[in-house]
Amino acid sequence: MILYQDNDWLAVDKPTGLATHGGHPGETGAVEWLALHLGLDAFVVSRLDVGTSGVLWLARTRAASARAQAIHEEGAALKTYVFLSAADSRARGLPDTWTRDDPLDDRPARTTFHRDPAPGPGGLVRYTAEITRGRRHQVRRHAALGGVPVLGDAEHGGAPAGRLYLHCAKVRWPGVDHEVEAPLPPSFAAAAGDAWLRDVALCRDRRGAWPGQVADCWRAVHRGEVAGLDVAVDVYGPWLRALCWDPALEEHEAAARLGPLLEAIGAHTGARGAVIRSHRQNPHQESLPGYTVVIGDPPPARLVVAEHGVRYGVDLAGAPHPGLFLDQRDARRRVALAARGRRLANLFAFTCSFSTVAVAHGAEVAFSVDTARGCLRDGADNFALNGLDQGGRGKFIQEDARRWLARQQRAQAERPDTFRPLDLVVCDPPVFSSVKEGGRFSVAREWGALAAAVAGLLAPGGVAVFANNHRGGDHVRYRDELREHFDHVDDLRPPLDFPLLPDQPRDVRTFWCRRDGDNATPDQRG
Numbered sequence: 026m027i028l029y030q031d032n033d034w035l036a037v038d039k040p041t042g043l044a045t046h047g048g049h050p051g052e053t054g055a056v057e058w059l060a061l062h063l064g065l066d067a068f069v070v071s072r073l074d075v076g077t078s079g080v081l082w083l084a085r086t087r088a089a090s091a092r093a094q095a096i097h098e099e100g101a102a103l104k105t106y107v108f109l110s111a112a113d114s115r116a117r118g119l120p121d122t123w124t125r126d127d128p129l130d131d132r133p134a135r136t137t138f139h140r141d142p143a144p145g146p147g148g149l150v151r152y153t154a155e156i157t158r159g160r161r162h163q164v165r166r167h168a169a170l171g172g173v174p175v176l177g178d179a180e181h182g183g184a185p186a187g188r189l190y191l192h193c194a195k196v197r198w199p200g201v202d203h204e205v206e207a208p209l210p211p212s213f214a215a216a217a218g219d220a221w222l223r224d225v226a227l228c229r230d231r232r233g234a235w236p237g238q239v240a241d242c243w244r245a246v247h248r249g250e251v252a253g254l255d256v257a258v259d260v261y262g263p264w265l266r267a268l269c270w271d272p273a274l275e276e277h278e279a280a281a282r283l284g285p286l287l288e289a290i291g292a293h294t295g296a297r298g299a300v301i302r303s304h305r306q307n308p309h310q311e312s313l314p315g316y317t318v319v320i321g322d323p324p325p326a327r328l329v330v331a332e333h334g335v336r337y338g339v340d341l342a343g344a345p346h347p348g349l350f351l352d353q354r355d356a357r358r359r360v361a362l363a364a365r366g367r368r369l370a371n372l373f374a375f376t377c378s379f380s381t382v383a384v385a386h387g388a389e390v391a392f393s394v395d396t397a398r399g400c401l402r403d404g405a406d407n408f409a410l411n412g413l414d415q416g417g418r419g420k421f422i423q424e425d426a427r428r429w430l431a432r433q434q435r436a437q438a439e440r441p442d443t444f445r446p447l448d449l450v451v452c453d454p455p456v457f458s459s460v461k462e463g464g465r466f467s468v469a470r471e472w473g474a475l476a477a478a479v480a481g482l483l484a485p486g487g488v489a490v491f492a493n494n495h496r497g498g499d500h501v502r503y504r505d506e507l508r509e510h511f512d513h514v515d516d517l518r519p520p521l522d523f524p525l526l527p528d529q530p531r532d533v534r535t536f537w538c539r540r541d542g543d544n545a546t547p548d549q550r551g
Contacts, residue, residue, distance in 0.1 A: 026234040028080060029205045033089040035059075035067050036196065038207040039081040040233035041188045043521055045072040051515035051537060053355060055081055058521070061358055062239045062333075071097070071104075071159055076177065076189030078230060079106070079207040080196045096199055100157035103197040106164050107209060109149045109190040109216055110173040110183070114140050117172045125167040129160040136167040147217020149176065153194070164191060176216065187227045188212060224251040225289050236354075236522050240332035242339075244351055244522040245290050249529040256283060258290055259351060264324045265290060265299035266341045276316035279303070287320060298322035300341045317342055329410065333358060335382050336410045338403065348376040348403055352523045352533040353453065356490055357382050359517075359537065360451065363488055364388040367449040370482075372426040372475075377404025377419075379451040379490075384418045385411055388449070392420045394429045426454070427471070430478040437482065446484035453492040468493045473506045476538075480510035485542030496532035503534060511538040 029036040037055065039045070044054035046069050059065040067083035070093035082102075084090035096102050114123070121142070126135045134156075141151040152173060154164045162181070168174055169181035177186035190213065195204045210233075211226035228246050236243035246258040248270070255270040265287055274282055279301045287299045298321030324341045331337070332354060339347040360369075360379055365387035371380045372394050380391035381404070393404050401421040408414045422429060437444045452475055458466040472493070479489050491507055507514045517535040518525075525531065 026238055028207060029201065031085075031201075033085055033092075034198065034201065035065065035083045035085055036205045037081050037083070038233055039073055039078055039193075040231050040235060040521065041076050041078040041210065041227075042231045042524055043235075044075045045069055045081060047518070049516075051517040053518050053521075056083070058235065059083075061355065061362075070094070073193060074162065074165075074189065074191075077106075077191045077193060078210050078233075079193030080104070080205055081193070082196050082198065082205075097158040101199045102157060103195075104156050104159070104193060105195040106154045106156075107192045107194045107213070108152055108154065108164065108168065109145060109176040109213065110152060110168065111149060111176060112173045113150050114138070114152070114171065114173050119171065123171065125171055127167060127170055129163060129166055132160060134160045134163050134167070136164055138168070138171060138173070145217075146214060149217055151213075165189075186216065187223065188230060190216060220252055221254070221286065222289070225286065229293065231524055232522050236520070239358075240330070240354065242330040242332065242349065242351060243354075244520075245294070246286070247523050247526070248532065249526045250524070251286065254283070254286065256286070258287065259347075260290075260294050260296070261324075261328060261330050261339055261341060261347065263295060263297040264322075264328065264341055265294070265296045266347060267299060267301045268304050269301060270304050274303070276303070276318060279316065279318045280320055284320060291321075296321070298324060300324060302342075333361065333382075335361075335385050337376070337378055337381070337407050338410060346375075349378055350375070350453070352494070352519060353378070353492060353535065355520050356451075356492065356517065356535050356537075360449065360490060361386040363449060368392075368445065368447055369449045369451065370394065370447045372429070372450065372452045372479075373454045374404060374451075375400050375453075377401065377407055377421070379453075380404060380419060381407045381411060381413065383449065384408070384413050388418065390418050390420060392422060394422045394424055394426045396423065396425055398423050426452075427475070427478075430475070430482070433482050434478060446487070447479075447482050448484040448487040450479050450483060450487070450489040451492075452479055452489065456493060456495045456498075468495055469498060472503060473509070476507050476510045480538075480540070483540050485540055487540050487542075489538040490535065491538060492533070492535040494533055497530035498534075500531055500534055504536060507536050507538055512541040513539040 026038050039055050047054040047057045056067050068090040070084050073081050121140045124137045137155045139153045145151045165178050165181050174181050174183040176190040177188050195206045197204050210230040212230045215223045215226040228250050242261045245260050248257045258267045301318040303315030327338045329336050337349045339349050361382045364383040367388050369383045369388050369391040374393035374395040377393040380393045384391050408419045454468050456468050515537040519533045
């Protein structure tokens with residue numbers, strides 16, 4: 026994903042769907058992702074649209090950023106884009122090379138186009154476009170004015186498609202002795218092919234090599250990304266795990282129906298085998314018996330995967346859930362960068378991944394609270410995997426999180442002079458559950474009470490991470506209930522391998538909540 030790096034400049038291969046820069050606190054664009062996950066500070070010197078992939082040129086220092094402005098003004102850099110169009114320039118009487126110099130937004134702009142003589146996929150035509158500086162949507166607007174709108178560019182008359190088929194393929198930059206290139210994304214060859222192959226290629230386009238830079242486990246296909254298959258596919262090292270929600274797909278059909286999809290993903294990831302699990306619920310939100318199908322080599326009973334160097338044990342075939350929520354990767358990283366010297370309470374801790382990463386990054390202590398003894402045992406194993414099981418910084422408490430919070434509230438009221446408030450809390454409750462002593466739990470019903478309890482126990486300057494997976498839940502209501510109790514609430518964008526798809530309900534939400542007393546932003550904290 027990193028194409029070039031020196032003391033002044035950084036070039037990365039940006040995936041489609043990722044903004045150059047986040048538009049609001051908590052939104053992770055390319056710049057924020059690089060800072061969060063790789064510790065690389067960068068300054069935007071030219072942007073790529075959200076849908077555009079390819080070479081994104083960034084400055085490493087403010088001084089370089091200032092020089093970049095002069096480079097653009099002088100026309101000393103050259104950027105080459107590749108795009109697909111359903112329109113043929115020859116049919117419009119244009120030569121194979123032509124130039125548009127229409128002013129854009131009352132400013133001069135010049136784009137040189139070349140028609141690729143080789144036939145494109147499925148009758149589409151491939152073009153290159155060269156610019157020395159970029160105005161807003163310059164290639165897209167000049168292409169549309171020339172009668173060859175970019176495929177997928179509905180804003181400028183392009184034919185509908187699963188992405189904007191525009192890719193910055195090369196950048197020539199003063200002082201760099203070679204052109205910096207980004208290979209064409211997989212979807213450019215599959216744009217007019219079989220629908221499911223095209224969808225799989227688009228999944229790869231949206232991720233690039235970015236998740237694999239920091240973890241050997243990520244989501245290869247999110248629910249809703251492949252038409253006709255209600256499935257998600259995750260990568261765990263050399264194994265794949267598919268979760269299928271299709272009630273019509275029986276066990277004997279699973280391998281035949283999903284096998285080609287898993288084979289296509291496995292060919293790219295080098296998978297040794299795959300596990301297919303069904304996911305069924307009745308109207309009362311209770312899980313119904315499902316099936317497990319293994320293809321290829323069966324995974325070990327306990328597979329160890331890594332994220333940012335921290336190791337976690339997962340069970341791909343035996344347990345209902347592997348034991349690591351991949352959709353909380355960004356939140357775990359933020360917690361890691363905020364953890365040093367802090368006291369963490371990890372409520373509904375499951376297998377204690379937040380506790381593990383917090384202690385690994387210097388937390389004073391982590392209280393992991395969950396009702397399931399087996400989950401806490403797995404959490405203790407995760408501590409041991411990382412050499413964190415000595416020193417007593419991990420506390421594993423088998424208790425309903427609501428009762429644990431109530432105990433802390435009583436202690437705070439009874440001993441206000443000696444009570445030590447919490448300064449880092451993670452609250453990631455299940456959507457529904459049934460607890461022997463606490464009764465039935467519903468996140469929609471109890472969210473506000475949890476927020477009030479956590480806020481009351483949080484030290485000034487403290488941070489709380491709230492998350493849930495209530496697919497189709499009222500996102501605005503969840504956010505606004507938190508805002509009633511915290512001074513600042515940032516709505517974190519899901520990791521890039523959990524894309525927010527049009528016409529699909531949101532099934533992961535995470536909020537970074539702070540009390541006044543600390544001016545750090547969530548990005549500064551991680």
